[in-house]
Each structure stands twice: as C-alpha cells, then as structure tokens.
Amino acid sequence: MAIRQSASRVITITSGKGGVGKTTVTANLSAALARMGRRVVCIDADIGLRNLDLILGVENRIVNDLVDVVEGRCDLAHALIRHKAYPELFILPAAQNRDKTAVSPSQMIRITDALRPQFEFILIDSPAGIERGFKNAVAPADEVLIVTNPEVSAVRDADRIIGMIELLEKRPPSRLIINRVKAEMVKRREMLSAEDVTDILSIELIGVVPEDEAVLIAGNRGMPEPNSRAGQAFTEIARRLLGENVPHSHTDASQGFFKRLTRLFTGSGTRQGSVFDE
Amino acid sequence: MSSFWERLLGRRNQSGSGTVAKQRLQLLLVTDRSQLSPETIQRMKDEIIAVISKYVPIAHDKVEINLEQRQRDNWLVADIPLLRNAQHGAPPESSAESPTAEDA
Ligand SMILES: Nc1ncnc2c1ncn2[C@@H]1O[C@H](COP(=O)(O)OP(=O)(O)O)[C@@H](O)[C@H]1O
Ligand SMILES: [Mg+2]
Numbered sequence: 001m002a003i004r005q006s007a008s009r010v011i012t013i014t015s016g017k018g019g020v021g022k023t024t025v026t027a028n029l030s031a032a033l034a035r036m037g038r039r040v041v042c043i044d045a046d047i048g049l050r051n052l053d054l055i056l057g058v059e060n061r062i063v064n065d066l067v068d069v070v071e072g073r074c075d076l077a078h079a080l081i082r083h084k085a086y087p088e089l090f091i092l093p094a095a096q097n098r099d100k101t102a103v104s105p106s107q108m109i110r111i112t113d114a115l116r117p118q119f120e121f122i123l124i125d126s127p128a129g130i131e132r133g134f135k136n137a138v139a140p141a142d143e144v145l146i147v148t149n150p151e152v153s154a155v156r157d158a159d160r161i162i163g164m165i166e167l168l169e170k171r172p173p174s175r176l177i178i179n180r181v182k183a184e185m186v187k188r189r190e191m192l193s194a195e196d197v198t199d200i201l202s203i204e205l206i207g208v209v210p211e212d213e214a215v216l217i218a219g220n221r222g223m224p225e226p227n228s229r230a231g232q233a234f235t236e237i238a239r240r241l242l243g244e245n246v247p248h249s250h251t252d253a254s255q256g257f258f259k260r261l262t263r264l265f266t267g268s269g270t271r272q273g274s275v276f277d278e
Numbered sequence: 279m280s281s282f283w284e285r286l287l288g289r290r291n292q293s294g295s296g297t298v299a300k301q302r303l304q305l306l307l308v309t310d311r312s313q314l315s316p317e318t319i320q321r322m323k324d325e326i327i328a329v330i331s332k333y334v335p336i337a338h339d340k341v342e343i344n345l346e347q348r349q350r351d352n353w354l355v356a357d358i359p360l361l362r363n364a365q366h367g368a369p370p371e372s373s374a375e376s377p378t379a380e381d382a
Contacts, residue, residue, distance in 0.1 A: 159307050185296075189295075190296055192299050196299075201350075
C-alpha cells in the first residue's frame with residue numbers, strides 16, 4: 001500500500017460527562033471527512049458499551065473487535081469494517097462483552113501506530129469518565145476534541161478533563177465542540193452561549209452544533225445526515241480540522257459581536273457582568 | 279437605558295439563567311482548578327496577612343488577595359499596601375524597631 005504523503009492525525013473525542021454527544025461527533029466528523037475524500041478510521045474505545053457501529057449502521061457486519069486485535073485473535077485489517085456509503089471510512093468496533101481493562105494505553109498506541117501509515121485521520125470515540133477508558137482513549141492522541149453541552153454540569157466536567165489533558169506528558173492540543181445549542185434559548189439568555197462556554201473554559205472553539213432532531217433520526221437509520229443543520233455544523237468542523245478558516249456562523253457569532261460592541265462602548269475588556277450596573 | 283440600546287448591546291436579560299450559570303461556573307472553577315475550598319482560601323489569606331504583618335505594618339483594610347484565572351492558569355494575586363513607616367515619619371501604631379510586633 002502506498003505511503004501517504006501527509007502525516008496521519010490521531011484525534012480523540014472526549015468529554016468527562018456522558019451523553020453529551022461524543023459518539024455523535026465521532027460518527028459525523030468521520031463521515032464528513034470521508035465525504036471530502038479523506039481516508040478515515042474511527043475507533044470505538046468505549047469497551048462494553050459499544051455504540052459507534054450502531055450510529056454508523058454497521059452493527060450487523062462486526063466479525064472481530066478491538067479486543068480481538070489486542071489479544072491477537074485476528075489481525076487489524078480483519079477487524080476493520082468498511083462503510084458502504086463512504087468507501088473511505090472504516091470502523092474499528094469495541095468489544096461488547098468485556099470491560100475497559102481489556103485494553104491498556106500502550107496497546108492503544110500500538111494499534112494507532114499500526115493504522116497511521118494507511119489513514120490520514122484516526123478518530124477515537126472515548127467513553128465517559130476519567131478512568132481507564134479515558135486514559136486508553138487519550139494515550140495515542142495528537143489532538144483532542146472536547147465535547148460539551150451548554151449546561152453547568154457538562155461545562156464543569158469538561159474543565160476537569162481539559163485539566164487532565166494538560167497534565168499528560170504529550171500535552172495534545174485541545175479544542176472545544178459545543179453541542180446541542182438552542183439558539184432561541186441563548187437569545188433569551190436562558191442558555192449559556194458558545195462564547196460564554198469558551199470564555200469559561202479558555203480553550204479554542206472548533207465548532208458549535210445546534211440541537212437538531214435530525215441527529216436522532218440519523219441515529220435511528222444508522223446513516224449520518226449531512227444536509228441537516230447539525231450535519232452542516234459537522235461539515236464545518238471537518239473543514240476547520242483540515243485547516244480551512246471557516247467563520248463561526250451560528251447565532252453565537254452575533255452574540256459575540258454585541259458583547260464586543262459593549263466593550264467598545266464602555267472601554268472595558270473585563271468579564272461580563274462587571275460592565276454595567278443595573 | 280432604552281430597550282433599543284439594551285437590545286443593541288445584547289444585555290436584555292442580565293438575570294437570565296444563562297448569565298447566572300456563567301457567574302456560578304466562574305466561581306466554582308476557581309475552587310475546582312486550585313483544589314482549594316473557599317474556606318481554605320480564606321485561611322490562607324489570613325495567614326499570609328498575619329505573616330507579613332509580623333515584619334511590616336500593613337493597611338489591613340486595603341489588602342486584596344485573590345485567586346484569579348488567567349487563561350487556564352491560576353494566579354494568586356496579592357495587593358498588600360504597607361503603611362508608611364518610621365524611615366519617613368512617625369509609625370502609625372507599632373514601633374518600627376520591633377519587626378515582630380503582634381497585630382495591633
Ligand atoms: N446536536 C444534537 N441534537 C439532538 N440530539 C443530539 C445531538 N447530539 C447528540 N444528541 C443525542 O444525545 C444522545 C447522546 O449522544 P451520544 O453521542 O451517544 O453521547 P455520548 O457518546 O457522549 O454518550 C443521543 O441520543 C443523541 O441522539
Ligand atoms: Mg458514546
């Protein structure tokens with residue numbers, strides 16, 4: 001097989017809190033990159049609670065899994081499932097009947113190293129939490145995408161995870177995805193805006209994904225829906241991953257504009273809430 | 279302020295739960311990131327003030343010691359004004375000769 005020119009990138013998708021959309025992000029970003037002609041493999045590191053295969057609609061084609069590869073029952077090539085709609089997309093499923101300790105961080109590094117020559121993107125879907133499963137998922141990461149929701153507990157847990165990633169020896173750069181934003185609630189100030197969350201966490205924002213029922217419908221069908229609003233947001237994130245300068249297009253951009261205007265008017269660059277008196 | 283300006287400045291609902299959430303998180307993350315509880319931080323401040331007052335008289339009412347977030351780093355920022363001492367004039371309370379003076 002030809003050696004690819006560009007270096008491969010291992011990108012881990014993680015969050016701290018469960019249920020914020022890691023698997024959704026991994027599936028949709030992988031599909032978006034594959035649609036752009038990039039060769040992608042996504043690894044489900046959520047051993048015991050595998051789901052990535054289901055969201056991508058390949059659940060009936062699993063023969064071998066990550067743990068089979070680690071324990072030498074099959075070679076890597078025989079565990080990869082090629083997606084029917086996206087020929088550039090491959091899935092390495094998690095084992096369903098084992099637990100997180102079946103794989104170690106160094107084994108994850110060995111697996112991604114074996115995949116690097118053949119794939120431009122290696123996306124890893126991390127389990128929730130800060131234990132072994134998380135450590136497995138971040139060990140091989142060149143970059144990390146932190147998924148959070150505009151919700152107090154999810155933001156707090158994201159902060160904890162960002163802190164833990166900063167302590168890793170490799171210190172992979174982290175970027176933020178804010179998922180399930182309801183523009184209408186943000187407008188009423190009844191939901192944290194993407195700018196609020198980015199302010200609080202102080203890391204680079206790579207994308208904002210709206211709350212969109214198309215996500216659930218795509219999950220039902222096992223097929224990503226690139227034309228939905230959420231699907232478009234994932235495509236934008238994929239383009240930013242590829243280095244394109246795509247302006248953030250959601251309601252949040254205007255929020256940010258208003259805030260900047262406020263600072264301009266008051267000559268203040270301080271945190272929100274300290275600018276005006278009631 | 280007129281509602282036009284309020285809307286233009288994006289500050290229509292300052293008491294909205296989104297604003298409350300942001301303020302609560304910013305306070306909470308000081309504790310999370312430093313792993314110091316508010317009580318511990320207060321005790322640390324009191325001890326810092328006590329130690330410094332052993333050596334120089336300070337303006338207690340103007341002391342400010344705070345944990346601040348700069349990007350993702352914690353900074354302990356202290357503004358501790360010293361009282362003018364005997365070198366330049368009369369010491370306000372304690373003698374300049376006794377650096378170990380107990381707090382006045
Ligand atoms: N942008 C979105 N809009 C609507 N529903 C979403 C969105 N993102 C995720 N969901 C839903 O949230 C649930 C949890 O998502 P999932 O990706 O499984 O989270 P995680 O992998 O972090 O546990 C799923 O039911 C999914 O359909
Ligand atoms: Mg998941």
